[in-house]
Amino acid sequence: MRRLISHVLPILLVVMLFCPAPVRAAPAQAQTTVSGNTANFKPDVIYQVLLDRFFDGNPANNDPPEARGLYDGSHKNWRLYWGGDLAGLTQKLSYLADMGITALWISPPVENIHRLTDHNEAGYHGYWARDFYRIDPHVGTWDDFATLVRTAHSKGIKVILDFAPNHTSPRETAEQGSLYRDGAFQAAYNNDPQNWFHHLPAIMDYNDPYQNVYYSLFNLADLAQENNGVDSYLKGAIAKFLQYGIDGIRLDAAKHLSEPGGGWSRTLSDAVNANAPHYLVGEWLMSGIDDPTYPAAASFANHSGINLLNFPLTTALRNVYGAGKNATELDAVLTREGRDLLWLNDQAVSIDNHDMPRFLSLNGSHDRLHQALAVTMTLPGIPIIYYGTEQYLHNDTDGGGDPYSRPMMTNFDTTTTAYREIKLLAQLRHSNPALAYGSYQQRWLNNDVFIFERHFNQNVIVVAVNKSATPYTISNMQTRLPDGTYRDYLGSLLHGGTSLTVTNGAVSSFLLGANQVSIWQASADKGPAIGSVSPNLSRPGGQVVIDGQGFGSTPGTVKFGASNATVKSWSAQSITVTVPQVTSGLQMVQVCTSTCSNGYPTRVSTGPQTAVTFTVRNAPPTNPGDNVYLTGQFDELGNWDVKAAIGPLHTPKYPDWFVLAGVPACQKIELKFVIVRANGSVQWEKDPNHTYTTPCNGTGSFTVNWQN
Structure with a gap:
């Protein structure tokens, strides 16, 4: 997601099989290939790249003729293009593969606006699209994109496309949100006869579901996905990228596309996976598990086919290791998410990204960074490394927020401690399935020390992190590790090297040193x-x-x-x-x-999905806390279970209520609207059920009066 005004807002593998003593032998050679499964990213390590700020592989495209004057070769103007491109990223893939990176999230490569905004800012970041069917000339060509994907795959690296279907560009400046299809004009915010855009105010209340979806995010021209033309345009653009063999999609601003039950986003994931299984993950910005939108985000992850960037866990990691808060916060988040999310291991987690200050701008300690990385790489979820983290890249101007969180990559040193740490932990993710598939259990916890265990089948990993300058004696700790003595997988890399001895599930007391990170593991293949x-x-x-x-x-x-x-x-x-x-x-x-x-x-799902706007007019009077829901005979509509019904619906024109829902295409469906009162009582419409045959292609709408 990109704000309008930027200032606003040798491979080692330790296989710990049971044997009593002595301490485990040195690591053996690891696997060097990754799964070809384009939907399962759980064993992977994702590397996030802002294309323009990574590496300039082709200086000839820095100032292309169709968009002159948007490039700054001095790298002093943070709101212009700096020269990074697809060719440059391709040239550095060996550097990433050697670090153990097995998936690459690239910023949107689609053509962005050709003019500066009234704040003299270019679309260098990729989030101000003008043509989803073309590659931006600053970053390369379709041939360059094909070469990147092909070369990445040859090195065992999957490619995730960042796709931003919520909006185009700033609606009142530069190109006024203009949208093209391979050069042919489609619509603009100020020239929109087919209603491709929502013409509503900017979001003021980010806890209001209606504003989140239908109002403008940072004054960007908000696309109307319920419009059949927009739906066809966006899914056609995704289909074009799928032809180039991408493995996954990161859905920008998913929070602002996401109706109850998944809505249009569910139809997008259905369309993508009808091609072949892929991994999808969405951006749902929230402060933590206490955020008012957290329940809706959890429901979205459980129903839409799109996973989440785990912002509650990101917040906890930054709080604990960046701001010095209690380690108990991490356990609290994971415990809550373990109850609420059906597929916790599918959610993606990072310590920072392009929209927030880098970790080292929050806390300049390399020890704290290494600790945060170790936990990110071993907790439930798919780890994301923001480009340059392994090189300690950061710029602290104005606190290091956007755009200063996006410096040019300057070093490609393979000897830094962070690079070696990521490499070792990436190898562990691929050699021991406890990290990819395992459950989470806290084993020892206080304000400074966080020890947890991952377990899958007969595979066990124990991670211990002490963020204090004071050593702690760890006693009375239990584990699933078999009896024996275990060598620290990380050795002395992060102030560790401590061996662990286990007898009948009990761990002998040991000293966890100041700033120490240690990992112990056992692995066995017993199934299925x-x-x-x-x-x-x-x-x-x-x-x-x-x-x-x-x-x-x-x-x-x-x-x-x-x-x-x-x-x-x-x-x-x-x-x-x-x-x-x-x-x-x-x-x-x-x-x-x-x-x-x-x-x-x-x-x-019941079958192929389509997006339909369901409206009920003249619903009975409601009071604050009362809400209208939609239910029907398919899982998509809750199977007549009010607790699983779609909603709450929106009511910008009370007493009419509506929702955009993902439902089975080309099906005769039966449905009803219900009111759930603040006291928990339920008021159903009278019989008979409404019936509606959904469209076989495109989007639809269905409007009825409440049946009294």
């Missing part, structure tokens, strides 16, 4: 055990990939509830199946060979 079913929203006839361990080489059976799935491919760690015809909703997936695995939940 499912760690991932991806994507987490599919439909009958679509493909999903099941990852884990112990599946064996001889195909067995895969069940969705009581129904057998058709197996497309089978290996000891990954199975691809076709989703059977099952009832929509959550299904438990199970792999059976000589024995059966754990059950793993996945959500199955």
Whole structure:
């Protein structure tokens, strides 16, 4: 997401198998390949790159003829292009691969505005699109994009496209939000006869769901996804990028696209995964688990097929290791999210990004940075490293916020402690599935010390971090590690090297030194055990990939509830199946060979999805705290369960209420509107049910009067 005015706002692997003493032997050679599964990113380490600020691989495109005067080669004007491009990133892929990076999140490469705003700012960041069907000339060409994807894949690196369908560019300056399709004009905020944009004020209350979706974010021209032309345009643009083999999508400003139940965003994820399984993750900015929008964000992650950038966990990491707050905050966030999120390991976590001050601007201690990185790389979720973190890159001007959080990458040193730390922990993520698929359990905790355990099947990892300058004696600690003595996986890299001795699940007392980070692990392949079913929203006839361990080489059976799935491919760690015809909703997936695995939940839609605006007019009078909901006979509408119904609906024109919902396409659906009163009582519409046949393509609308 990008504000209008920027100032505002050798590979090692430790396999710890059981043996009593002595201390474990030195690490062995690690795997060097990554999974080809484009939907399961759980074992991966993502590296976020702002293309313009990484590396200039082709100086000839710095000041292209179609957009002259937006480039500053001196790198003094932070609001202009500085020369980084697709060619430059491609040239540095070996540097990233050697660090253990297995996924690359690139800023939007689409063509941005060709003019400066009235604040003399260019779209160097990529979030002010003018043409989603072209590559911005400052960063390269479609051939450059194809070369990046192809080269990244050859090095075992997946590519995530940053896609920003919420808006175009500033609506009252520069190009007034103009939108083109491969050069052909479509609409502008000040020239919009087909209503491609919402013409409403700027968001004032970010806790108001209606304002979040329909008002303007930072005065950017807000696209109307419910408009059939906009829907077709955006999904066509995604389809073009999919043809180039991208592996995932980061959905910018997902909070501002996200109706209850997923809305249009759910139809986008359905369209993407109809092509092939992909990983999708959305930006839902919030302060923490106490944020008023947190429940809606959790529901979005559980229903839309789009995971979240885990901002509550980012906030906790910055608070604990950047601002010196109690380590108990991390455990509190993870405990709450463990209850609320169906797929915690699919959410992505980082310590900073392009929209906030870098960690070292918050706290300049390298020790604190190393501690925060270690926890980020080992907690539940997919770790993201913001470009240059491994080089201690930061600029503290005005506190280091946007745009100063976006310096030019200057060093590519492979010997820094942070680079070596990331490399070691990336190897651990790929060698021990406890990090990718494991549960979380806090093992020892006070204000300074955070010790936790990850467990999957017979794989265990224990992580200990002391952010204090004072050593702590750790006693009375339990673990799932088998009996034996374990060498610190990180050695002395982060003030560690302490061995751990386990007897009958009890850890012998040990000293955790000042600023020490230590990791101990055990690994065993005993299965079958499912760690991932991806994507987490599919439909009958679509493909999903099941990852884990112990599946064996001889195909067995895969069940969705009581129904057998058709197996497309089978290996000891990954199975691809076709989703059977099952009832929509959550299904438990199970792999059976000589024995059966754990059950793993996945959500199955009724079929292809379409976005429909449902409106009920003249609803009965409501009081503050009363809300209207929509329900019907499919999982998408809650299966007539008021607790799972779509809502609350919006009422900008009371007593009319509406919502944009993702529903089965080309289906006759039955539905009703209900009022849930502040006291918990429920008022249903009278019979009969409303009926509506949803469109087979594009978007739709359905309006009725409340049935008294």
